[in-house]
Amino acid sequence: MTAKPPKIYLIAGEASGDLHGANLAHELVRLLPQAMYRFWGGDLMSKELGTPVKHIKDLAFMGFVEVLLNLKTILGNISFCKKDIEAFNPDILVLIDYPGFNLRIAEWAKKKGIRVVYYISPQIWAWKQKRVYKIRESVDVMLTILPFETDFYKKFDYPVEYVGHPLLDAIEKFKAQPKEDFRKKHSLSGKRILAVLPGSRKQEISKKLPVMLEAAKNFPDYQVVIAGAPAIDASYYNSFISENCSIVFGETYSLLDNASLGIVTSGTATLETALFRVPEVVCYIGNPLSYRIAKSLIKVNYISLVNLIMDEEVVKELIQDDCNPEKITEELKKLEQGTPGRKQLEEKYDQLIKSLGTGGASKKAAEKIVAQLY
Numbered sequence: 001m002t003a004k005p006p007k008i009y010l011i012a013g014e015a016s017g018d019l020h021g022a023n024l025a026h027e028l029v030r031l032l033p034q035a036m037y038r039f040w041g042g043d044l045m046s047k048e049l050g051t052p053v054k055h056i057k058d059l060a061f062m063g064f065v066e067v068l069l070n071l072k073t074i075l076g077n078i079s080f081c082k083k084d085i086e087a088f089n090p091d092i093l094v095l096i097d098y099p100g101f102n103l104r105i106a107e108w109a110k111k112k113g114i115r116v117v118y119y120i121s122p123q124i125w126a127w128k129q130k131r132v133y134k135i136r137e138s139v140d141v142m143l144t145i146l147p148f149e150t151d152f153y154k155k156f157d158y159p160v161e162y163v164g165h166p167l168l169d170a171i172e173k174f175k176a177q178p179k180e181d182f183r184k185k186h187s188l189s190g191k192r193i194l195a196v197l198p199g200s201r202k203q204e205i206s207k208k209l210p211v212m213l214e215a216a217k218n219f220p221d222y223q224v225v226i227a228g229a230p231a232i233d234a235s236y237y238n239s240f241i242s243e244n245c246s247i248v249f250g251e252t253y254s255l256l257d258n259a260s261l262g263i264v265t266s267g268t269a270t271l272e273t274a275l276f277r278v279p280e281v282v283c284y285i286g287n288p289l290s291y292r293i294a295k296s297l298i299k300v301n302y303i304s305l306v307n308l309i310m311d312e313e314v315v316k317e318l319i320q321d322d323c324n325p326e327k328i329t330e331e332l333k334k335l336e337q338g339t340p341g342r343k344q345l346e347e348k349y350d351q352l353i354k355s356l357g358t359g360g361a362s363k364k365a366a367e368k369i370v371a372q373l374y
Contacts, residue, residue, distance in 0.1 A: 006032060006373050009090035010039040010049075011081070011105065013059040013098035015200035015229060016268035018042030020120060020166045020362070021096045023173070025049050027366035032373075038088050040081070043230050043250070053084055057231035059101070078104055085109065092372055095139075096120055103134065110138040117141045117369050121160070125152045132156045141372060143365050146309060147355060161368060167268070168359035171275050174253045182254045186225070186246055194222040194332075195259035195278065196245070197252065197269045200229040202236060204265060207285040208323070209240045212263045215328035216245065222261065227252040227269075261332055270304040270315065277349050279335035279342055281328055282306075282317045306352060314348040 008028065012021035022044035028035070029048060037049045042056040059077065078101065085093065085105070092115045095102040099122030106116050118139045124131045125148070132153065135142065142160040144150065153160045183190070194216055198209040209226070216224045224245035228237060237247055248255055252272070256262070262273045262280035273280045282304045302308050306315050316331045318324075334341035 005034040005036055006092070007036045007088060007090040008092055008094060009085055009088055010037070010041065010094045010096065011098065011102055012041040012045060012096040013056055013101055015042065015056060015231070017096045017098050017120070018044045018056050019170060021045045022048050023166055023169055023362040024096070024119060024365055027362045028369065031366055031370050038090070055231070074101070077101070081105060082108055085114070086112070090114060092117060092369065094119060094369060103131065106138040107134060115140050115372055117143065117372060119143045119365050120145055121149055125149065132158060141368065143368060145361060163364040163368070164357045164359060164361040166361040167271055167275055168356055169362045171253065172359055179254065182258050186248055188225065188246060189223055191221065191223045192260040193258050194219050194224050195227065195255050195262040196224060197227045197262060197264045197273065199265040199267065200231065202232060208265055208283055211285065211323060211325060212283060212328065213240060213242065213245065214325040215263060215332070218329040219332070225255055227255050260337070261335060263328060263332070266303045268305065270306050274306045274315065274349055274352055277346065279345050280315050281331045282315050283323045283328065284317070284319045285323050286320070309355060310348065310352055314345065314352065
């Protein structure tokens with residue numbers, strides 16, 4: 001008698017989750033080509049698994065105030081998700097980051113008897129550490145990607161499995177692929193490139209991109225190239241972009257591979273930029289109320305993954321009022337070719353890359369998920 005193919009349900013709700021979810025899905029399909037897959041995600045996961053139940057462009061809300069303003073939509077998505085999971089009746093539920101949403105789904109799924117694997121731990125070490133108790137009750141297997149998370153969870157008597165950081169896989173995969181001439185493809189000149197990464201959500205782009213571009217005007221020897229979010233229409237960027245800059249969509253790695261400097265929004269992009277060894281300044285501007293609430297709750301000293309992993313200020317973080325054109329310019333100039341600041345940063349980047357290990361996170365995570373099925 002032939003065994004039924006396993007059913008796997010995956011949920012990612014943001015651009016970084018879509019990236020890591022796509023690499024995970026690729027490895028899962030390689031190991032279990034016969035399995036049935038259903039997922040929430042973006043364009044990258046769609047290339048691996050087909051059409052998503054919900055696309056990330058309809059899911060990403062950032063900040064306390066923004067979540068409250070969109071609470072009806074969020075609760076509606078949670079309700080719909082539960083019904084969809086029940087209808088699919090998966091053998092395993094794989095949750096990828098996106099904690100505000102996925103932790104609720106995990107708690108519900110566990111009560112329904114669905115096996116839950118969480119890939120990429122919520123940043124509970126930064127704030128709301130008591131959520132670890134909920135995770136311990138509702139998540140069967142936690143797969144972590146940051147080296148210090150194992151010790152954090154150990155304090156709460158909850159064993160986790162460290163698989164390494166999936167960005168190493170994503171970048172290695174990119175570098176192994178044949179490439180078009182990036183400059184020629186986008187009609188760029190031979191001038192050095194100043195990469196501007198303003199984020200993947202409209203609300204953060206509208207706050208940060210004008211400030212970033214104003215600072216970029218102080219670097220006339222560079223050409224400015226913006227990393228556009230694939231889920232956002234090009235027309236949205238038109239009111240921000242001047243004649244002296246270009247925009248590329250879905251080619252952030254190609255941009256970073258060719259860039260000499262970067263102005264980068266806080267988040268996964270800070271680590272991606274560092275792994276391409278591009279000197280960067282990290283920017284954060286949030287809703288003032290959301291920021292004040294977060295600052296009172298957060299228990300870590302840094303906002304960028306680079307600094308969190310290294311536990312020191314490797315890259316300069318400019319937050320709220322400090323994130324202005326003058327300070328961005330000042331910090332970037334310290335990182336230009338030939339400056340002492342650049343040499344020091346490159347040495348720290350070497351240490352960072354070494355601390356993350358040898359890669360293979362997506363493959364290891366997929367193998368651990370498959371092991372839960374048999």
